[in-house]
Amino acid sequence: MTERLWNILIDSFPRILLPGLRMTLPLTVIAFALAMVIATVVALIQFAHVKLLTPLARFYIWVVRGTPLLVQLFVVFYGLPKLGVYLDAFPAAVIVFSINEGAYCAETMRGALESVPAGQLEAGYCVGMSYAQVMRRIVLPQALRAAFPPLSNSLISMVKDTSLAANITVMEMFMATQRIVARTYEPLALYLEVALIYLMFSTVLTWLQRWGERKLAAKGGVAHA
Amino acid sequence: MLEVAGLCKRFDSLEVLRDVSLRVEKGDVTAVIGPSGSGKTTLLRCLNFLETADSGTLTFGDRRYDLSRMARRDIAAIRMQTGFVFQSFNLFANRTALQNVTEGLVIARRMNREQARDIAMDALRRVGLEDRADHYPSQLSGGQQQRVAIARAVATDPRIIYFDEPTSALDPELIGEVLSVMRDLATTGMTMLVVTHEMRFARDVSSRVVFMEHGAIVEENTSAEFFKNPRQARTRAFLSSIEGKR
Ligand SMILES: Nc1ncnc2c1ncn2[C@@H]1O[C@H](COP(=O)(O)OP(=O)(O)O)[C@@H](O)[C@H]1O
Ligand SMILES: [Mg+2]
Numbered sequence: 001m002t003e004r005l006w007n008i009l010i011d012s013f014p015r016i017l018l019p020g021l022r023m024t025l026p027l028t029v030i031a032f033a034l035a036m037v038i039a040t041v042v043a044l045i046q047f048a049h050v051k052l053l054t055p056l057a058r059f060y061i062w063v064v065r066g067t068p069l070l071v072q073l074f075v076v077f078y079g080l081p082k083l084g085v086y087l088d089a090f091p092a093a094v095i096v097f098s099i100n101e102g103a104y105c106a107e108t109m110r111g112a113l114e115s116v117p118a119g120q121l122e123a124g125y126c127v128g129m130s131y132a133q134v135m136r137r138i139v140l141p142q143a144l145r146a147a148f149p150p151l152s153n154s155l156i157s158m159v160k161d162t163s164l165a166a167n168i169t170v171m172e173m174f175m176a177t178q179r180i181v182a183r184t185y186e187p188l189a190l191y192l193e194v195a196l197i198y199l200m201f202s203t204v205l206t207w208l209q210r211w212g213e214r215k216l217a218a219k220g221g222v223a224h225a
Numbered sequence: 226m227l228e229v230a231g232l233c234k235r236f237d238s239l240e241v242l243r244d245v246s247l248r249v250e251k252g253d254v255t256a257v258i259g260p261s262g263s264g265k266t267t268l269l270r271c272l273n274f275l276e277t278a279d280s281g282t283l284t285f286g287d288r289r290y291d292l293s294r295m296a297r298r299d300i301a302a303i304r305m306q307t308g309f310v311f312q313s314f315n316l317f318a319n320r321t322a323l324q325n326v327t328e329g330l331v332i333a334r335r336m337n338r339e340q341a342r343d344i345a346m347d348a349l350r351r352v353g354l355e356d357r358a359d360h361y362p363s364q365l366s367g368g369q370q371q372r373v374a375i376a377r378a379v380a381t382d383p384r385i386i387y388f389d390e391p392t393s394a395l396d397p398e399l400i401g402e403v404l405s406v407m408r409d410l411a412t413t414g415m416t417m418l419v420v421t422h423e424m425r426f427a428r429d430v431s432s433r434v435v436f437m438e439h440g441a442i443v444e445e446n447t448s449a450e451f452f453k454n455p456r457q458a459r460t461r462a463f464l465s466s467i468e469g470k471r
Binding site for chain 1: 333334
């Protein structure tokens, strides 16, 4: 490898990593946190068969899962201004990613809620607990535990999917790399470099997932006892 | 103490309970026996509103309720005074044995934790499991889980406990420990309505026996009379079919 290429790689490393820390990471964390709130609410609505809201929840999941993320980004960022709704790139990305991720995670959460044996709900009623009490104390904790591994997967996928935000001018890692490529004409080396940085991010998250799973297991009691 | 009258329940076109009437006095231990599918589980579930009856009345304590139109508040009030032991235990998997018992006291009854803990430990002691208080259900045998479930029901100081085939999900060698706990409970005067296939329990422990078939009560008597002089031909047929299996 030439010295020039080395210099480009070393020089570009912080210029890719910094947007990663400043954009990719906050985008992922904020959007995923919002997605969790959406997912929990939507899953609980379906689990409890709330009238009127359940069809609405299904509709939301149907639309979001049935359309490409990239198209959703374009609709919100380039399309909505037609209706007078102007959003900056970053908030637009946060909104789209949380709505998109919320739909997928809602299905994960619903499955996890349904995996808790119904008999435990009934046993809760029989000792005098209300629906809300049984959900909060018995069903939700077990569902969250069951949902933890698949939700971790979703989070790891999302870190990588945030590269799509480059298409709506969010200055995240991938866009930063593209800019450097345009200046240096070293696409292979630089795209491999950014791939490596994504891999670092994912690896850290995988460690966190393992740690979280151990932590949950240590608290004892499994959903399918 | 408790009286059901004219209880009917259907699942779509399937008539599961036909005009069931039943009286339980304070201190009674009533065994409900009958072939599988005769509606025994559904009867218990209707009494604790896990299923909604289509018609019938329930007299509980000194009040009378229309089973098909129960107010939410009345359901909650009655459940506070009854216990339910399931065939499949249904312990809270994310709670220890002790927490399984305190949950109904601390959360549903707003009892303070120390008092709840004392009561729960007493209940666990009664079922011989005080040394398993900190175990999770997954760490307990079936027999132990069912005993915790009984402790959970007993701890709330109910006026009656419903048991739905409490030993049917257990390995044969674990049945004895659960039956013996139930026998102890019966001798302390607890009112119990027990769906069971354990004829020895029905004969030796229960004071009354109810025989159900096709969603109706065929025969009802004191347990001594029931086994000595079954009046109905169908009761005799059922009893001999059970003897035959032994
Ligand atoms: N939730 C339900 N939906 C439809 N049919 C049911 C339901 N629960 C019970 N049944 C039917 O009702 C009948 C009585 O059931 P059950 O009360 O469980 O009888 P048992 O406890 O005496 O075996 C059976 O034919 C059973 O298949
Ligand atoms: Mg049954």
